[in-house]
Amino acid sequence: MGRQMDRLERECITYAAYLSGTPPTPYLVEKYLDFHQKLGETARPREKARTDAFDSFLVEVAARGALWTRLADSYARIFRPNSLLRKKLILVLALLECSPPSFERLDRVPAGGFAGAVLRLIAASVRFLAALIVGAALFGPVRLWMARRWNAS
């Protein structure tokens, strides 16, 4: 139980840093744990164990650091949009937008006006494409390997 809590806490810290650039407050971590305690099973997709294993792998890898989160998330956005990782990230986003002080950061409009907004959209596209290519190169073969291993067993 304690190990599971540690793992969830690590996920929350990494995902919050990935999304907001700052570590989460103790309150936010508490709510993340509370969600898993109350609805942990419903957070999992209703799919076969084969895909569950790959989803768990993505969650595990993404919790290693913000860079890994970006790679796994970019891959999941296209190839596993309803995956466990996406659900956990969206949960953290929802917690960030509802609680202080993170909501103020999320509500703040970045400087630069129209030109800044356009540049940021371009930058987000480029960053996403790069992360998607790397993510696909890393996670695509793993997914295939896991699927084959599953079929063989």
Place this chain on the structure above:
Amino acid sequence: MERIVVVGSGASGVHFALSCLLKGRAVTMLDVGFTGEPHPRPEDSLVGLKRNLADPVNYFLGPRYGSLALPGRHGEYYAFPPAKDHVFRPAGALQFQTNGFSPLSSFAAGGLAEVWTGGCYPFDDQDLRQFPFGWDQLETYYTRVAERIGISGTEDDLKSVLPLHGGLQPPLDADEHSAELLAAYARRRQHLNQRLGCLMGRARVAVLSRDLDGRKACGYSGRCLWGCPRQSLYTPAITLSRCRAFPNFQYLDGLYVDHFRISGSGKVRSVVVRRADGVMEEIAADALVLAAGTLGSAKIFLESLHRDSGQILSLSGLMDNRQILMPFVNLRMLGRKWNPDTYQYHQVAMAVRVRESGEMIHGLITTLKTALIHPLVQTLPFDLAGSLTAFRSVHAALGMININFPDYRRQENYVTLDTSSTPHRLAIHYQPDVSEPARLKQTIAAFRKVLWKLGCFAPRPMIHVRPMGASVHYAGTLPMSESGGAGSCTKHGASRDVDGLFFADGTTFPSLPAKNLTFTLMANATRIAEEAF
């Protein structure tokens, strides 16, 4: 004194009851009547709530995270806030068996309109052409309801499709994005009117811009979606409170109306209710008025006739407004700051005559500000951190049009009683008209053109066609007519099947224009009460 028994405390029921009470009649209202929690920290703005609540996540997402929109939730951009959970709390006894329809029902005190976004759009003569009365006979009642509930709005281009009535308060202060849209319309008005058949103006909403009957004018706290603590945004629970101040009003809550009984002479005799503890009780009625919403009233009617004669009837003509949600980006607003302390629902409305179908389609524009952002952010085509960055840059520029389509009574859409289970279920069958796919496509194209002319872009993949039943504008199962037969009612809502039985809700509408029907429900219920009782 004859006792009028009203079933349901929704928009129709409370205005029917209040009108009877003002005439000195005695009214008993039967209701399940679920209520919510009081508003926390009423003096705080939305931002203040996020800062000051001890457990803000509990308030905004719910104790069991019911307002969390995880991927795969069918493209809805809003989840109902936890503060409104009581509105959709099931009563257990009303169950559906559905085909092509996703019904919502409410047993809350105030009914489904407790989550109404306040749009008040009167039906004009064109809309009322299948009704047994016209605008001139309904105008008085629109005015009366407007004076009761408080509607803000103004005279503008929309008056040709939204006729003016009395009792309007001045419009609310428009937020920057809404003002920008109206300015863009003014600049291109001629082209939009003549080439694209588009009219645009201020939305008329049941929100006070001036104090009324102890309710405060809108304080622009940004809390509209979570419930207005000042009662500036009207809900029927406000009128229910007013009814309860009358000595000749009896409000019996905790009661689920199962059916009514009919005397040997074919007249309503009593109502049979189920109490919360499961015990059945019979309440005498001289006149019974069903205002339980189209589906609720249909279930009571069908159940009663089945118990009386063993018949299983079908009520054809069920209608609902198909809705499309069309998110858009206003390019002029990109990178601008936004103000959360504004009114949150529709501030701008539009009507577009779609050339191919000839239909006048209405759209309500919400400029997205304090709604939870995670349902929308997750739909952007980047990783979540990138989507969030993009969203923050375009937040002030985001808007959503809620497009409403008209509906017509058709034989193939009906409700009936499913007696194969206990309790009996209401079986609902709905099939869209064969021409619908083409009409939706044409309308989407027309609205995207209008938006482009206004300097806005609506990404096609984000356009969401809501399932039938999602708009909760149900109507048409026992329509009013001058001379109909069984399965219809008179222009005063009197059933042609059972003496002493009246309908005061959407059940009675012979057609459903592309407008929110709530205001007309209230006006029609008031008309029936004043003219027939």
